[in-house]
Amino acid sequence: MSFREKKAWVTMMALIVVTIPYIFLMVRAYHQPDPDFFRLVHLVTLALITFVVLEIALVFVARKLSPEDAGIPKDERDQLFAFRAARFSYVALIILMIAVTFVMIHDSGRNWGYGMLYLNAIVCAEIMRAIVVIVQYRRGY
């Protein structure tokens, strides 16, 4: 297994390990009768720090296990895989943002403004995508 594949496994596992308890604790803290805003911020900070520490430690281990290609920059196949992954994750992100927007709007109708902001963010991202495509066609490569 190449270093980059190991790194992808590491990132996925670190995210899962950190996110599951984080969501559990966050939902519990949020549904308290009087949610403490600072407790929520602490949870986010703690999850972020845990993820970063875990990722660094595991990438270090992956590097030790794959010394032959750990220091090599991404080659064209690595870049192709990264582009494909970005395309899939972008579609997933847009679908999830639309779902979250509907949840926000249906939440007693209080979050219309935020819902619209989310939709506008999607529109901005799509405009950005069109611009990047146009620029590439214009310059020819």
Add this chain to the structure above:
Amino acid sequence: MPVLPISNRIRELRADHGEMSQLELARLIGVTRQTVNAIELGKYSPSLEVAFRIAEVFDLPLEKVFKYKK
């Protein structure tokens, strides 16, 4: 797995060049060993630039290393 229309003789040429390893070839052409393996197995078609670099390592014209199957 999709069948790519391009075949190659890299494995054979490596053997002819003093049993050159995939890692050695990878370092010479600036890709990872896994990419060389994927090219050899026909799972991945390299860019023209990498194809030329491979041909250059073996000191052969491109068409002696890669073959396009119609």
